[in-house]
Amino acid sequence: MTCSRTLAIDFETANERRDSPCAVGLAWIEGGRVVRRESRLIRPAEMRFAPGNIRVHGIRPRDVAGAPSFPEIAGSLVLAHNASFDVGVLAATLQAYGLPQPAYTSLCTVQLARRHWPGEGGQGQGSYRLSSLAARVGVTFRHHDAGEDAYACAEIALAVMREAGAPDIASLARRLGLARERAGEGVRAPDGIAARALRGVAPSRTRAPLLHFVVRGSTGTPYDVRLVEGRGGPRLRCSCAGARFRPDCRHVRALANGEIDALLSDNPGDVAALAELLRVG
Numbered sequence: 001m002t003c004s005r006t007l008a009i010d011f012e013t014a015n016e017r018r019d020s021p022c023a024v025g026l027a028w029i030e031g032g033r034v035v036r037r038e039s040r041l042i043r044p045a046e047m048r049f050a051p052g053n054i055r056v057h058g059i060r061p062r063d064v065a066g067a068p069s070f071p072e073i074a075g076s077l078v079l080a081h082n083a084s085f086d087v088g089v090l091a092a093t094l095q096a097y098g099l100p101q102p103a104y105t106s107l108c109t110v111q112l113a114r115r116h117w118p119g120e121g122g123q124g125q126g127s128y129r130l131s132s133l134a135a136r137v138g139v140t141f142r143h144h145d146a147g148e149d150a151y152a153c154a155e156i157a158l159a160v161m162r163e164a165g166a167p168d169i170a171s172l173a174r175r176l177g178l179a180r181e182r183a184g185e186g187v188r189a190p191d192g193i194a195a196r197a198l199r200g201v202a203p204s205r206t207r208a209p210l211l212h213f214v215v216r217g218s219t220g221t222p223y224d225v226r227l228v229e230g231r232g233g234p235r236l237r238c239s240c241a242g243a244r245f246r247p248d249c250r251h252v253r254a255l256a257n258g259e260i261d262a263l264l265s266d267n268p269g270d271v272a273a274l275a276e277l278l279r280v281g
């Protein structure tokens, strides 16, 4: 595979499950340097945050309400520190979201560092930790912030590339035999409406809502409005009391009309997408 681009990736997860990412950090490499950094919150399919995970990354459920989807990585060279973890999260998440598994190449920067700086003393694993290697190559970063971790991972790979005199990271990985090609797999054939919703945003498992909004009721109470698959196509379901008696409560009507005045979740773009989703359905 020829890699069209190189990016470092780092996930933080909400709990022990690998399909529970709540943040992804990305650092794109071009021309031998990091040209773009990005950190995104992700709303995990299951909103269960383990206290131990929160202690590590500090991300709480309220932080990811209405958070968006997932970066496009097909055809890329994806760097990660302990790639088996991040690649595992990626695969589990794409599956949970009903998205196809893309073909890409991965490179683990732990393996890269081990190969390039072998026998880092008798300190065992310690000296190949992200923080140790970042210090070694002179990068300061905030550990366990996904964006910062991805950036540190990218800079470590670039440092090895420069020391090894390689023209780019892809050829370095090939030269060392460390690049792992990940074959893509077919789509789980989501139906048309789900596919459209997933392209726009992203939740989730088949029975989970396609889109999720939080709106402020007239007395200030927040309500959840979810786009769900109904028999006659997608429809909005609201958590307010009024919705028990009539399906199109005022919150549903407002969102369906594209009104975002009462929107508390940070996804006005999804409201714009709603009109099309509901019309097509």
Ligand SMILES: [Zn+2]
Binding pocket: 223, 238, 239, 240, 241, 242, 243, 249, 250, 251, 252
């Ligand atoms: Zn309502």
